[in-house]
Amino acid sequence: MPNIVLFSGSSHHDLSQRVADRLGLELGKVVTKKFSNQETSVEIGESVRGEDVYIIQSGCGEINDNLMELLIMINACKIASSSRVTAVIPCFPYARQDKKDKVGKNCSRAPISAKLVANMLSVAGADHIITMDLHASQIQGFFDIPVDNLYAEPAVLQWIKENILEWRNCIIVSPDAGGAKRVTSIADRLNVEFALIHKERKKANEVDRMVLVGDVKDRVAILVDDMADTCGTICHAAEKLISAGATKVYAILTHGIFSGPAISRINNASFEAVVVTNTIPQEEKMKHCPKIQFIDISMILAEAIRRTHNGESVSYLFSHVPL
Numbered sequence: 001m002p003n004i005v006l007f008s009g010s011s012h013h014d015l016s017q018r019v020a021d022r023l024g025l026e027l028g029k030v031v032t033k034k035f036s037n038q039e040t041s042v043e044i045g046e047s048v049r050g051e052d053v054y055i056i057q058s059g060c061g062e063i064n065d066n067l068m069e070l071l072i073m074i075n076a077c078k079i080a081s082s083s084r085v086t087a088v089i090p091c092f093p094y095a096r097q098d099k100k101d102k103v104g105k106n107c108s109r110a111p112i113s114a115k116l117v118a119n120m121l122s123v124a125g126a127d128h129i130i131t132m133d134l135h136a137s138q139i140q141g142f143f144d145i146p147v148d149n150l151y152a153e154p155a156v157l158q159w160i161k162e163n164i165l166e167w168r169n170c171i172i173v174s175p176d177a178g179g180a181k182r183v184t185s186i187a188d189r190l191n192v193e194f195a196l197i198h199k200e201r202k203k204a205n206e207v208d209r210m211v212l213v214g215d216v217k218d219r220v221a222i223l224v225d226d227m228a229d230t231c232g233t234i235c236h237a238a239e240k241l242i243s244a245g246a247t248k249v250y251a252i253l254t255h256g257i258f259s260g261p262a263i264s265r266i267n268n269a270s271f272e273a274v275v276v277t278n279t280i281p282q283e284e285k286m287k288h289c290p291k292i293q294f295i296d297i298s299m300i301l302a303e304a305i306r307r308t309h310n311g312e313s314v315s316y317l318f319s320h321v322p323l
């Protein structure tokens with residue numbers, strides 16, 4: 001693949017290396033450091049003039065520092081005369097702040113931070129964005145540049161068929177009404193039924209009550225969601241499914257953020273396994289929680305990069321990615 005340079009940010013070097021290996025490329029030389037006042041410094045260690053540049057940086061860990069690092073890397077490549085700069089952001093930062101969801105007198109002052117991040121990426125010089133399972137698909141409309149929102153669904157389907165023996169007797173469950181479209185798509189492709197849980201929140205990261213819509217009795221329940229942060233929702237959902245007669249409960253998530261009490265909650269919950277993709281590093285969390293397993297999505301990202309570089313359609317990846 002001539003005229004292509006692949007750089008890794010500091011947020012998830014392992015995933016970047018996996019993508020590079022699948023493409024048969026070496027990661028480009030880049031040095032990131034901080035000054036004593038905590039300003040981020042980036043030095044691109046090779047020429048990018050006329051090159052098609054891809055920068056892999058996930059929205060995880062020290063999110064604000066990693067976002068700033070990504071913006072500086074984009075700008076550094078752009079002013080160094082690269083022909084195109086694509087930001088590969090497996091987990092898009094601030095994706096949950098995509099609308100004015102406050103109520104009452106504070107509604108008009110609620111920020112739409114995902115739009116702000118989109119503006120920052122465009123101003124920094126990004127020509128194209130590749131991301132995965134956006135929390136809300138309308139975030140694509142925040143950009144005036146092309147955005148490819150990839151889906152982990154092909155990898156999820158393969159994991160279910162290979163690891164859950166009773167998958168033909170399973171039911172796909174969404175832990176909230178917003179994920180109904182996601183679970184119906186997976187259920188249709190597995191030819192099984194689906195259910196959803198309606199939840200009401202008293203405040204952010206705290207669920208008030210849940211209502212199950214669907215019959216899970218004597219079935220394997222597979223909770224599917226785009227992300228889990230403190231894991232209060234999926235752990236409550238697991239309890240609800242077990243009390244409703246489910247024989248086993250699995251959770252499959254694209255982005256396993258697992259902050260705060262998440263690990264202890266998963267350890268104490270009735271999950272057979274909590275499966276996440278590696279859009280976010282999971283090695284340390286897996287050491288403290290044996291229930292966590294990960295699906296490698298580096299092939300999906302590598303194929304998206306290859307097709308983008310060759311001017312081919314990326315939408316083909318939604319259901320036909322060779323895993």
